[in-house]
Amino acid sequence: MPIKTVHTTAIEHVSILDADGRFDEKLGAGLVPDADLVKLYEHMCACRHLDEVAFKLQRSGRMGTYPQNMGQEAASLGASYVLNKDDWLVTCYRENCGLFWRGVPMESILLHWMGDERGNAMPRPHHATPIAVPIGTQMLHATGLAWAAKYRGEKRIAATFFGDGATSEGDFHEAMNFAANLDIPVVFCCQNNGWAISVPGKIQCSAPTVAQRAVAYGMDTIQCDGNDLFAVVHCFRKAVHQARTTGRPSFIEAVTYRLGDHTTADDARRYRDQAEVDAWRKRDPIIRLRTFMTARKLWDDAKEQALQERVEREVAAAVERAETIAAPARTEFFDSMYAELPADLVLQRDTMQTHGIGQDPSQIEGAVIELPAKQGH
Ligand SMILES: Cc1ncc(C[n+]2csc(CCOP(=O)(O)OP(=O)(O)O)c2C)c(N)n1
Ligand SMILES: [Mg+2]
Numbered sequence: 001m002p003i004k005t006v007h008t009t010a011i012e013h014v015s016i017l018d019a020d021g022r023f024d025e026k027l028g029a030g031l032v033p034d035a036d037l038v039k040l041y042e043h044m045c046a047c048r049h050l051d052e053v054a055f056k057l058q059r060s061g062r063m064g065t066y067p068q069n070m071g072q073e074a075a076s077l078g079a080s081y082v083l084n085k086d087d088w089l090v091t092c093y094r095e096n097c098g099l100f101w102r103g104v105p106m107e108s109i110l111l112h113w114m115g116d117e118r119g120n121a122m123p124r125p126h127h128a129t130p131i132a133v134p135i136g137t138q139m140l141h142a143t144g145l146a147w148a149a150k151y152r153g154e155k156r157i158a159a160t161f162f163g164d165g166a167t168s169e170g171d172f173h174e175a176m177n178f179a180a181n182l183d184i185p186v187v188f189c190c191q192n193n194g195w196a197i198s199v200p201g202k203i204q205c206s207a208p209t210v211a212q213r214a215v216a217y218g219m220d221t222i223q224c225d226g227n228d229l230f231a232v233v234h235c236f237r238k239a240v241h242q243a244r245t246t247g248r249p250s251f252i253e254a255v256t257y258r259l260g261d262h263t264t265a266d267d268a269r270r271y272r273d274q275a276e277v278d279a280w281r282k283r284d285p286i287i288r289l290r291t292f293m294t295a296r297k298l299w300d301d302a303k304e305q306a307l308q309e310r311v312e313r314e315v316a317a318a319v320e321r322a323e324t325i326a327a328p329a330r331t332e333f334f335d336s337m338y339a340e341l342p343a344d345l346v347l348q349r350d351t352m353q354t355h356g357i358g359q360d361p362s363q364i365e366g367a368v369i370e371l372p373a374k375q376g377h
Helices: 034-059 073-082 096-102 106-113 138-151 170-181 211-217 229-246 274-281 285-295 301-324 343-351
Strands: 088-090 158-163 186-192 220-225 250-255
Touching (some): 034 096, 034 106, 034 285, 034 301, 073 088, 073 158, 073 186, 073 229, 073 285, 088 096, 088 138, 096 106, 106 301, 138 170, 138 186, 170 186, 211 220
Parallel strands (some): 220 250
16 A cells, blocks of 8 residues: 555745835735724734833832733734624733723723732623633633534634643643534634743744644644734634634634743843844834834824823823722622622621631621531542
């Protein structure tokens, strides 16, 4: 028997507005109307400014650890622009820009990293899930949400974001396999920013692209320049259309770069070369878009100046709201886990005591709620 090839594949890379300002008219014409482009650019600038302010808040002790999004604004923004508002957006922690486009208020992000979990309670109409810090968990959530939508006959799909490091997690592979085998309408988007804290991409994935990991699951897959808003929009349009019309999932590898440290708790100078960072600074999605818009007479210095003044005011107002919010009721954390709070938790809420730390709420004077009988294990 001759040896025959049973499968071959190729991974395409999409670039429309490249780092040198070249624009592919064939792919790019009509992709994003001028008025939208201006709004998208303004969102990226607002997000970048928030990022800079958040960094300073952490440094001055006004906020906890914060993961900067700097340089990675385009991927989630392009996705959010393409998705319907009632599709699920299931993010990691470098997708602020996409969340802001949806309408998630800036102070939600600030509050979350200030340690106030009300910031992570995404308002329901935004169809966004809490920011996922445990790496890789959210791809399963997205798959479950899209599966539920399919089961209920809703038109909603889900898009989920994760880093290159997350593709080494078992959860990633389980979500991909499940979604592909059950025809679940999810768009998986890996923001490959070259690093998982101090682990470089080459150690994370031995294959030449992350995109080809999807081939193993029989999923359509593509790689794009994740710092090119047009390329992201192009790939998401295709993936979202496919999910909506056929129910099939697909994969997008958005190649980007983390311009900042991993988080404010990290110092990336200890493990990566400044020359690498400098090279990527030239590929910044914001600079690229501004140059493009200026050449097309959509933007000028006066507009830039006015925008910067506006975003400074907006971010300052968001910081003010986050820092002056009234403290939550101390019982609030009992409110969102159960539709009906079990009796033992009612007792804990009312007494603020728990067996767990050696207290016995049932012994509190005036405790009126009977604890359920202990079940044997
Ligand atoms: C399950 C789990 N393991 C480990 C960590 C610690 N951790 C936080 S971020 C990170 C690296 C993530 O890298 P990547 O997925 O590439 O995302 P990036 O931070 O580069 O955006 C790790 C290992 C975690 N948060 N969750
Ligand atoms: Mg990474």
